[in-house]
Amino acid sequence: MIRFVLPLLVTLTLALPARAEVEIQEVQTPGGLTAWLVEEHSIPFTALEIWFRGGTSLDRPGKRGAVNLMTATLEEGAGDMDALAFTRAKEMLAASFGYDVSDDTLTVSAKFLTENRGKAIALLRESLVNPRFAQDAVDRVRGQVASIIRSDEKDPNDIAGRAFESQAFPDHPYGTDSNGTLDSLNGLTRQDMLDAHADTMARDRIYIGAVGDITPEELATLLDDLLGDLPETGAPLPADIEPALTGGTTVVPYDTPQSVALFGHSGVARESDDFFPAYLLNTILGGGGFESRLMTEVREKRGLTYGVYSYIVDKDNADLWMGQVQTANNRVAEAIEVVKQQWADIAANGVTEEELTAAKKYMTGAYPLRFDGNGPIANIITGMQIEGMPLDYPATRNDKVDAVTLEQVNDVARRYLRPDDLRFVVVGQPEGLSSTN
Incomplete structure (x- = not known):
């Protein structure tokens, strides 16, 4: 996940809201x-x-x-x-x-x-x-x-x-x-x-x-x-691991009027060239609030839940593409079927230019708002280092988003979205569902 002469000053003077305006210096201590x-x-x-x-x-x-x-x-x-x-x-x-x-x-x-x-x-x-x-x-x-x-x-x-x-x-x-x-x-x-x-x-x-x-x-x-007085080295870091997920359903019985369903399969690494297309794709799929496909199909059209989401999980040693939905025990099976259908539809048919334009607007508009105060900015620039991002990332990030093409997004959809590999873990008393595999 983030990583010359003291001090090196990189001035990023592009105006909000299109880009984040920060001046980052890299400092090397004696x-x-x-x-x-x-x-x-x-x-x-x-x-x-x-x-x-x-x-x-x-x-x-x-x-x-x-x-x-x-x-x-x-x-x-x-x-x-x-x-x-x-x-x-x-x-x-x-x-x-x-x-x-x-x-x-x-x-x-x-x-x-x-x-x-x-x-x-x-x-x-x-x-x-x-x-x-x-x-x-x-x-x-x-x-x-x-x-x-x-x-x-x-x-x-x-x-x-x-x-x-x-x-x-x-x-x-x-x-x-x-x-x-x-x-x-x-x-x-x-x-x-x-x-x-x-x-x-x-x-x-x-x-x-x-x-x-x-x-x-x-x-x-x-x-x-x-x-300066901390130990020079620590314990070896863990090795990378491929998620051992297979398609199917795991039901964990629990006495509650609503079932929680967590689902996912392997994902995309942050350092991959596919990451920005994948991030935009996920915004369209389930990460863009009420405008996402999952929210439209599961909540707005069918009233199955108050909220359903998808998200990309980028761990140091593994990557996942996940989502979550919560609904009544007698409706969770239907909600899961709709999630599978949408996962499969986008994988097979892709998304539209209109959806991609809306997702870009959402992502580029929200990004500069994160740079709100000393604390949040310190957090962001430390995260940039641990993720291996360059000093000029705040100035170039939205350009990278805007440069993504519909062809790239739909290619990522075909290669990364695998509805048959989705593992659903359901906690509750779901009707019409039982554990498989």
Whole structure:
């Protein structure tokens, strides 16, 4: 999924709303770190994003949930400060820190005032380099995660997600819940937190974005101070995997008046030349709100659901083309048939020039609206790096969308949409449906 002389300035001065207007500098620190920076000195604060590739997929065997628990405990005290002292110190600086983790990425988000920058970074550094992982804090957060696991066990959407992922990735961390199970969670120790920290938070997998009241030279010094003492390397990253999905239906019985159906098959990689045609195709199929084919056919014409969607899932090690619909138990079989019909119709017959024009307008119009504030921009430019996008991507992205032809979209439809390969996982008490294969 994102990746010269300090500083290199690329000025993107095309006007909104056609393109996003940002000025991105690539900053190389003396310590060897690379960051992207958008200077914005009108307001005296900075947003900083630090992403580590790997995420919960780096859980060690038998330690499922360790990276998630470790990440959630980072703010529960650091250095000589317990959880309460750390929170008070952060509040006194009017700084905010956020720690999150997904299958592929551990993210650290920070916002701080210019006048408090040095102290805020020193405090953040303690949580990244010298977290306490005190036993009482680990146990407290463990209880919170256990609560989430118990709640998810009763949520049809979460049940469907776990069942689908276990079929798609039976021999990969993607196939199990990143929270772990109650048993695996209860078995985690403080040493497991230290191991998870060393495995995930290393300098060889860092991507950094900063936006705000800071110069390239100041950012370079700040980053070496902040991250220079992290381990040089972390655990090996997982290998790529092809989703092990076959066509058919899996019914998971659950006592609920509505069934949730999650469906999908293998997808398209973000780095593929087919990605933009596929993204436009998905907008037409089920990603364009009320104007999409699925919404028109399943909701508007037949009244089978309030919402039905499709989306492209681009994981570091696998790609999926998925969708979801929720409807009454006695109508879910019909809704699934309509989804299959639309999947098959577009695969065989393609889409129209009018649909493609509307999808382009939707995608190009919405894109610049994402660049709304220091925090969102920092998030975007860090994501651009981890996805391997060039510095000028915000200026060229909509041109890439507009350049896609109807022939390209319909070629992608023929090659990637495979209705016979769709696996439906249905959670509920669906009438007229049973598990197959």
